[in-house]
Amino acid sequence: MQPNGLVLMKSNCVPVSLQDTPNVCSGNKQDAIVIWPKEEYAGRNELRYVNLDGGGQDVLDGLVPEEMAITRRTEAILALKSGQDSKGFYRAKRQAIWPEVWNKGPRKADKIVLESPDLRQWNISITEVYANCPGTKPGSSRIRCELNNENKGFYAWSKITLALGATSSSRIVLPLIQTSYVKDAGSTDTSIFPQPRAITVHAAPVAEQERARLRRQMKWADFQPTGFYLNPETSLTITASGIDTNRLKPEILVGTPALVHPDRRDEQMPAQLEASKPLKNGANTISSRLGGIIYIRYVKQAGQSRRPIAVSLGNTAQPFPLFRQGVTTDNQWKAMLRATKVPFAEQSGEHVIITGLAADAKIHAEKGQEQQALLSTYTDIIGAQDKKVFDDAYVFTKLVMLEQVRVAFGGDRFYHEMHKRSRSGPIQAADANVKHYFMTLAAQIAGKNLSGYFTKWGLKPEPRTLEEMSKYPLPTRDYTTVPVYGGR
Structure with a gap:
């Protein structure tokens, strides 16, 4: 089944002409279901800087690239017309541009965004904004007019006055981008994406507890990928079953890890994962203002055992690679x-x-x-960091195992007792017998079954050694985590 979602519509015309005769253009290119807002360059305009001595050429390239002219859908066709006060843009002078926007239908545009890149790169500033450009004011670093819920037949214009500061450039490329968003329009062909909407989720350790247990600086992720994306301000129904009475309830995370912007590689996107309300058995409804990739967090405390749960994502979840x-x-x-x-x-x-x-x-x-x-x-x-070949390790790494049992079981008295008993015991000729004798004698002095400790350290106790150590109670802590050499 093909899900519904937020469809990005963008104009295929050149917005700001900066020449005597304004350009008029219309139509849309249906594009990706993407982060909101997404900014698409819809052609370019070249703004010629004119020197005060009259040198320089006034006007601009306003051609629309051929690929921009393709119309794939017609949910909400936008048109954009722009004019300007004069052809030349003189330093220390002001000039107004006059964007005009239409929605020619047939559908309502849930959001229309008209914006420019950051104007500071050209030393251009906004000095005055008049009429319909909510979101932009004098001193703003870029033009951004955001209009909401505009029906077929909608028309708006605005006057934006710009001032040009000192610049060494004789040509300025100043795009205006017009983007419309239409909810609940067709989206990705789901038949190409094999990931299931019905997901069995196994509990993962709580990230902070696991970090502390492993004594790592960074945390493992305690959430799991789904292969689905939630469009902005779109409701998603999630059906869950198998959730127990544990206070740590499963939840949905929606957002995007820190990446460069898909369209402007010089800008970083914020790392943000928004958590839903805890899921309950049955139907749950969530939404996200910004949208993003969908993850599931289902965790367990140290020592807990939790059964898997079943989670099913509704049709508004958009599959992605x-x-x-x-x-x-x-x-x-x-x-x-x-x-x-x-x-x-x-x-x-x-x-x-x-x-x-x-x-x-x-x-x-x-x-x-x-x-x-x-x-x-x-x-x-x-x-690689966890893989240990102790035979090749630095000498003090090899000694950690011996130092941990010394610290854990009485300090120097532990080895004093071991040496005393070893001297009175039989001589061990073969290496296997030496290892067996050392491990069983250590367990005897400690009064603990140290089979797990020595196994973790790679000594590989033989069956006879394991049987001998099993006479003693299992320890209540993991002695491989005992800090030594001043560690904490």
């Missing part, structure tokens, strides 16, 4: 990247979620990048 290690094929991945109308893509592997821009992922996929190999490389990188 998700490569699941061991599940998705490279051909499926490439097909999703070619079809997606969401500008993001994710790869999910063991202990790693890679979130990036779909356009970049597509470039590498088309060049033959193998995603399985990529995720395996990340797994190796993440595991």
